[in-house]
Amino acid sequence: YLHFVGVRSAYQGKGWGGAIIREGLARADAEGLPSWLETATPANVPLYQRLGFVTQVEWDIPKGGPHFWGMMRPAA
Incomplete structure (x- = not known):
């Protein structure tokens, strides 16, 4: 479960949110788990x-x- 992800407005649209989410997804994939948000x-x-x-x-x-x-x- 991806609980909270937030990016300050000055940094939105620059890929930071996606990078944070991809890190969490990599961890879920490593354990063979699905992800929910x-x-x-x-x-x-x-x-x-x-x-x-x-x-x-x-x-x-x-x-x-x-x-x-x-x-x-x-799950991946």
Whole structure:
């Protein structure tokens, strides 16, 4: 489970977030484990798809809360 990944706005779009995620994925791959994440940021969905994640479920938080994507990357 990739819990939290954040990059300061001045550094976004420069590959730092992807590098952090790839490090976590390398660890999961070394152990033959799948990876799961959840995001409420629509712009991040294509990034995660490029890293091999597939949307498994989507949901909305009640009373006007954000929309979420639950995404899985199979074990390598």
